Amino acid sequence: MIVDTLLERIVAMQxxxxxxxxxAFEYLPEAMQAECRTATEKAEAIYAFxxxxxxxxxxxxxxxxxxxxxxxxxxxxxxxxxxxxLAYARERGLLVIADAxxxxxxxxxxxxxxxxxxxxxxxxxxxxxxxxxxxGSDGIAPFxxxxxxxxxxxxxxxxxxxxxxxxxxxxxxxxxxTVYECMGDMVERWGAGTWGAYxxxxxxxxxxxxxxxxxxxxxxxLPHTFFLIPGYGAQGGNAEMIKNSFAAGGMxxxxxxxxxxxxxxxxxxxxxxxxxxxxxxxxxxxxxSVLGEIxx
Amino acid sequence: MIVDTLLERIVAMQxxxxxxxxxAFEYLPEAMQAECRTATEKAEAIYAFxxxxxxxxxxxxxxxxxxxxxxxxxxxxxxxxxxxxLAYARERGLLVIADAxxxxxxxxxxxxxxxxxxxxxxxxxxxxxxxxxxxGSDGIAPFxxxxxxxxxxxxxxxxxxxxxxxxxxxxxxxxxxTVYECMGDMVERWGAGTWGAYxxxxxxxxxxxxxxxxxxxxxxxLPHTFFLIPGYGAQGGNAEMIKNSFAAGGMxxxxxxxxxxxxxxxxxxxxxxxxxxxxxxxxxxxxxSVLGEIxx
Numbered sequence: 235m236i237v238d239t240l241l242e243r244i245v246a247m248q249x250x251x252x253x254x255x256x257x258a259f260e261y262l263p264e265a266m267q268a269e270c271r272t273a274t275e276k277a278e279a280i281y282a283f284x285x286x287x288x289x290x291x292x293x294x295x296x297x298x299x300x301x302x303x304x305x306x307x308x309x310x311x312x313x314x315x316x317x318x319x320l321a322y323a324r325e326r327g328l329l330v331i332a333d334a335x336x337x338x339x340x341x342x343x344x345x346x347x348x349x350x351x352x353x354x355x356x357x358x359x360x361x362x363x364x365x366x367x368x369x370g371s372d373g374i375a376p377f378x379x380x381x382x383x384x385x386x387x388x389x390x391x392x393x394x395x396x397x398x399x400x401x402x403x404x405x406x407x408x409x410x411x412t413v414y415e416c417m418g419d420m421v422e423r424w425g426a427g428t429w430g431a432y433x434x435x436x437x438x439x440x441x442x443x444x445x446x447x448x449x450x451x452x453x454x455x456l457p458h459t460f461f462l463i464p465g466y467g468a469q470g471g472n473a474e475m476i477k478n479s480f481a482a483g484g485m486x487x488x489x490x491x492x493x494x495x496x497x498x499x500x501x502x503x504x505x506x507x508x509x510x511x512x513x514x515x516x517x518x519x520x521x522x523s524v525l526g527e528i529x530x
Numbered sequence: 531m532i533v534d535t536l537l538e539r540i541v542a543m544q545x546x547x548x549x550x551x552x553x554a555f556e557y558l559p560e561a562m563q564a565e566c567r568t569a570t571e572k573a574e575a576i577y578a579f580x581x582x583x584x585x586x587x588x589x590x591x592x593x594x595x596x597x598x599x600x601x602x603x604x605x606x607x608x609x610x611x612x613x614x615x616l617a618y619a620r621e622r623g624l625l626v627i628a629d630a631x632x633x634x635x636x637x638x639x640x641x642x643x644x645x646x647x648x649x650x651x652x653x654x655x656x657x658x659x660x661x662x663x664x665x666g667s668d669g670i671a672p673f674x675x676x677x678x679x680x681x682x683x684x685x686x687x688x689x690x691x692x693x694x695x696x697x698x699x700x701x702x703x704x705x706x707x708t709v710y711e712c713m714g715d716m717v718e719r720w721g722a723g724t725w726g727a728y729x730x731x732x733x734x735x736x737x738x739x740x741x742x743x744x745x746x747x748x749x750x751x752l753p754h755t756f757f758l759i760p761g762y763g764a765q766g767g768n769a770e771m772i773k774n775s776f777a778a779g780g781m782x783x784x785x786x787x788x789x790x791x792x793x794x795x796x797x798x799x800x801x802x803x804x805x806x807x808x809x810x811x812x813x814x815x816x817x818x819s820v821l822g823e824i825x826x
Binding site: 256258273301303304306307308309310311312313314317335336337338339340341342343345346348349350355356357358366367368369370371372373391394395396397398399400401402403405406407408409413416417420 | 552554569597599600602603604605606607608609610613631632633634635636637638639641642644645646651652653654662663664665666667668669687690691692693694695696697698699701702703704705709712713716
């Protein structure tokens with residue numbers, strides 16, 4: 235069961251870190267950028283960069299999150315690079331999260347699930363997919379079904395890391411809950427009956443590192459929900475803030491960092507892959523300094 | 531200004547209909563399906579089918595809505611077909627709505643806007659894009675900026691057509707509004723200052739045909755918001771239910787129909803393009819029977 239696999243890798247590596255391959259062309263070293271004119275050339279350069287990053291971190295990080303928007307911006311050639319990046323990461327033993335925040339209903343949601351979870355025909359097979367639950371159960375059910383059929387997992391947006399996330403998500407409902415608590419409750423319901431060996435379901439939640447008070451509420455409220463935690467580093471989240479998103483033993487979550495890893499070389503100078511590896515090691519040490527030893 | 535252009539075409543054609551090219555491979559005639567094995571062959575067959583539909587309806591329908599999930603399911607080849615379909619529809623004088631319900635924050639949302647609105651590098655240039663506002667203002671602002679820069683428009687999900695849309699969208703907030711009213715209010719705010727000649731902004735709303743009572747509330751509440759209205763036909767919406775989504779003179783909205791047009795040939799027999807044209811004519815007559823003459 236894929237969530238168990240993810241947790242076992244986190245424990246074995248003692249590292250609840252996910253590296254975000256949100257690889258904007260502009261993140262590449264200028265020398266690499268200078269050689270590219272067409273979308274195809276840019277996509278090939280991004281793929282080469284991604285492979286170097288993956289090689290540098292594959293032995294110490296359990297998962298990568300690949301943000302599809304950066305690939306979509308380059309059209310079909312970019313999406314070929316997206317497919318190749320997912321495949322290379324899996325080949326190197328990493329679990330892959332397709333960060334696509336897809337949402338639609340019925341037959342259309344089933345097409346997205348086919349595209350980004352199952353992936354045999356599209357080439358976009360991933361282990362986890364981020365989704366948006368604004369449409370309610372029949373927007374999520376097709377993704378849950380595909381997850382069960384092909385052993386995948388989901389992360390539903392619950393409390394996002396951006397400054398204005400509260401405009402809708404923090405509003406109080408007449409029943410006393412906030413909108414994000416209500417979404418969290420739906421996530422627990424959608425995941426019911428899909429629990430793995432460690433008590434976490436296939437339907438996880440996105441809970442931003444930048445909102446530690448809300449994270450504490452959600453960690454308590456959603457005992458079977460695994461958290462994908464964006465917002466560490468560039469967006470302002472730190473290890474102390476992230477502690478609230480984890481259950482006992484440092485279980486129940488994984489923290490993403492994209493720009494802080496991909497662009498580490500811009501601060502340190504030198505080789506980007508080496509800088510990425512060092513940034514990963516520093517992040518691991520930072521997280522473990524507050525979480526302690528991770529264990530089931 | 532693109533919303534004015536859309537309204538002017540609706541008035542000139544006396545037809546507030548949008549044809550949904552949610553072209554599942556399974557919608558194609560069996561003889562076309564039988565010749566296809568690979569994703570590329572399937573994508574090419576879908577493109578041929580789409581072109582025939584577009585040719586059959588281009589003189590009487592102002593816009594097509596292309597649902598990207600069906601193309602994503604076929605991977606990069608499918609997305610090449612998506613790009614080609616958008617381009618062919620525009621070449622034939624149709625406005626195109628990319629139905630992708632994209633959502634993310636900051637730099638990532640800007641990449642989606644670059645991909646699906648601007649579209650020069652991706653090949654996915656469209657006139658309108660559907661987006662999901664769960665993340666609040668900083669998830670929408672990059673799309674609004676690109677819309678202003680390249681004269682595009684948006685449709686934000688407000689009250690969706692699916693049966694379970696009420697699970698979140700109909701909940702009462704402590705301030706007395708429903709979640710969908712709150713989202714509608716945000717849409718009016720996001721569109722402020724982008725009004726065209728007829729008083730409608732670049733930031734429209736998706737309001738399902740299947741919820742006429744909620745549509746009436748929203749039509750009243752959001753005077754500057756143009757509505758994209760899905761749910762007619764296969765999902766159970768009819769002309770009488772749709773009336774509530776329109777302002778005086780039949781202004782302020784466009785009604786989508788996908789399967790009812792694409793698969794019309796399965797009910798009538800005969801050529802699929804001819805059947806699609808007849809279904810469009812019937813839908814136009816049905817809508818005008820309740821809206822009367824459309825005029826500014």
